[in-house]
Amino acid sequence: MNVLLLGSGGREHALAWKLAQSSGMGQFYALPGNPGIAELAEPVEGIALSAHDTLVRWCLDHAIDLVVVGPEAPLVAGLVDRLSDAGIAAFGPTAAAARLEGSKLFTKELCRANGIPTAAFGRFTKAEDAAAYVKHEGAPIVVKADGLMAGKGVVVAQTVEEAIEAIEQVFASGGAEVLVEAFMEGEEASLFCLVDGETVVSFGSAQDHKRAFDGDLGPNTGGMGAYSPAKVLTAELEREAIERIVKPTAKAMADAGTPYRGILYAGLILTADGPKLIEYNCRFGDPECQVLMPRFTGDLLETLNAVAHGRLAEVSLTWSDAAAITIAYASRGYPGAHQTGSEIKGLEAAAAVEGVLVFQAGTKRLGAQILSNGGRVLNITATGPTLKIARDRAYEAAGLIDWPDGFYRRDIGWRALG
Template structure:
């Protein structure tokens, strides 16, 4: 069968790679794809934009595409699934109504509160004066969140009152009409990415992302500088709590709203020092870079899971199977990211980094004149599968060091928490 994947990041490269591990999948088509998907066997890039719903639909109908998988949040938030559903084209991802769980933090917070899902207390503001007054009353540290899609960079953890006041001024100046101001909670974050067909929800392996740009979780927030899976912090007992206290109640709350939610339900959790989970945010798609750490460990064919979700038969599948291994993923970024950065830098060493157990997923790259060049802030994700985290970390950094382009940057402490 042919499957079409919408998106051009490391997540979409990993999804395409995972789909092609199944003999059922003869070809993956990527819209628009990147330099990695352009050079992968049985994979082809298409020059549609991700918001060209008509072009994508017509191509799928004419070329016998069996399933369309939506990678990024933006096309989901503007209704690509609704459009394809109306054309009776099989698609994996939630409708526009369901995608509000990511596209509107205030909508998601209201859903959580209605369903008694554990989450930090918060308040919503539409003007600077009242937001400033609330911050001055609450004090710092405090968290300021833009109510809308921000590419993983709309959350500011303010350590001081001055930082918090500057954050609300900055986000209102960027034309976010609403802000969510949330209490600061301590602990470790865990990403629980689950698949659902609207009736049943099944969690994948838990992962831990590294959002800050600098070693030791310092500096600005990014889309993610690395991840590892399975996160030892998320014990089987904790995952059972997440299933019962977060995933199942959320799906039930969506159903009560009349939303038939099929796709990814991703809970970004904070685990307190005492082991209590709280939902910081929901996403409506696979995480990046968590996907690049999770999917290489998947033994069950990904295509079987995605088709079961679209056809509402997830409960009939046997338990998801995993390889007896761990994975560490390190993101290589362009100099200046998450701020301004240059494009067009020639990348070398990718073949040297790729071997048995080590994969290189492209994100911000393009293939130009048979050379792979940088074309984004997060450029590559290097993932290593190994029996244990010590081996995985050592080998992934061997792979990273084989790669070179002008100004490349990466964190050097990914997955260190897994060793402790």
């Protein structure tokens, strides 16, 4: 099969690493890719992910059998619809199905209509109405901007004043509507499910670390690290989440004539009343994908192609018993203003540590040099027979990287190991 992978981050490097192992792989391309991905797939240059017509023509010219869409923005923008119209198979949901991530309000209304457990909420088009709701409900309370926010459009306000400030910020930045949710107590976990419209199959669990600094302090980020499996999400809780949350969602989407096909990433909170949905993502998580791929022992290309063609029930998924952990090595200042373009050394030494993979995220190549080119720049990933061994390996590898302009958290996995 000829395959095109879309995206340029650590998630896509992890997907490329696993896809390249498939015996069914023919020509393998990546658009735009990164220096790490370029060692596995031929880079495609000069086409923007938003240039759907140009991208479709390129796929037809290169006899692409499957397009694997990494990031969420092209999915929400309808790229899969455009590919489908041209007869090109794609792994990822249509625009109508991707509303599960593209609109938090759409998902909350779907949950309410189908009895799917989630936080009580209000939706508002005026700041003063949202503020009045917050004053009535009290704090802590959660304020969310609708739409794609790269994992950072959420404020867990500890005071009424903080919540009102967050509401005002949403509207000041051009938001048309704001979502205000009840605060839910419990530990968070990420559950991944493959869905082909009808069939729902678990694709593992993870727990990520959103805050920038040790001790879960500092601003929210796209994710500073993750580990898998998430021990807090027991087999019993996972089954409950699939039966009460994911399967009813898949059925509701199919019944509406917008069946979901792709990976459905359920952000869960494990409350005293059982798992509840925080939000959905319509793609592999980043950095969660980086800990799922090393544990998955099946044929990823075969699996994603089966989902794209509605044949998920025919595929057998197999997993390693190993634990996996990943550490995001980020540019100093991230998620705020940060410099790019500094050289990163020691990548080969880090990758030589037993059980370690170094996935590149925000990098670029200049001759023989690898330079920083983003906020989250590297994902130092390790596997091991226990999470502690995996963690020790990852931090040993991180310590071998010579990049003064970078930083990383030193407590990834603390919830499971503390």
